[in-house]
Amino acid sequence: MTYVIDWAAQAAAVPSEAGIEAAWNAAVAREIGRDTDRLVVDAGCGSGGMTRALAAALPQARVVGVDASEDMLEVAAQQSAGRPRIEFVQAAYEDGFADAVGQPADLVWASASVHHAGDQQAAVTALAALLAPGGRLALAEGGLPAHYLPWDVGVGEPGLENRLVAAGQRWFERMRAALPGQVRMPYGWLEAMRRAGLSDGRTRTVLTELAAPLPAEARELVVHALQSLVERLADTELLDESDREAWRQLLDPDDPAWLGARDDTYLLHARSVHTAQSRSTQSRSTT
Secondary structure (H helix, E strand, O other): OOOOOOHHHHHHOHHHHHHHHHHHHHHHHHHHOOOOOOEEEEEOOOOOHHHHHHHHHOOOOEEEEEEOOHHHHHHHHHHOOOOOOEEEEEOOHHHOOHHHHOOOEEEEEEEOOHHHOOEHHHHHHHHHOOEEEEEEEEEEEEEEEEEOOOOOOOOOOOOHHHHHHHHHHHHHHHHHHHOOOOEOOOOOHHHHHHHOOOEEEEEEEEEEEEOOOOOHHHHHHHHHHHHHHHHHOOOOOOOOHHHHHHHHHHOOOOOOOOHHHOOOOOEEEEEEEEEEEOOOOOOOOOO
């Protein structure tokens, strides 16, 4: 259970995150969409931020957000109330999305969701199978970890955030190993898309950069993001006690060292988007 994400808790914190990521979502949605798209699927849609961005970028398209978490879908529906051409359905990668979607899609988007499937190649292949002839699959996976803090924050030893990022990576490795039906995928995302029968694979890495001093909403995101990672590691030995104590101070609003009161936090994050296209026929190659 140490490596299970509490999606209900994540859903409760979604609105502040969605505001910060809106510009990134909008820019990527405009880039990957086409005027000819009529059905777009957001697989693992979470709170629906990208679902809404896709609907705004593609006013001619029906956009379906799919997620396994009922809590996330409730947040997504609330945040999308009153917006036409958007719908949400509950389904998991293990169940297959075809019945939930109902017809072939012109564009399938999946952001940071495929890595939660035990068999990532099978998940990519299932997403590719949703595509209409000539349709595109876009995966936002990988990139570079987000950074928010100076190397020395004056609490604990210097390099505190770097050690947290390294511990988070080890947590991710253990999370992957603990997934039911876990299968290694010892190759990159473009190769996974090729094995799913897609072609013309490309990767573009999109940078999000906000310099200090941050506005209040961005500071809230910094505190939430770091707190979520620290809490994720709470029941593990991946952080030593001195770092734990430093984070207790930095994340305590009543402590003089509280991160929310600092004017030197920033946001720097690079996320990779991998795209590939279905062939003009529905034949698939899985080798």
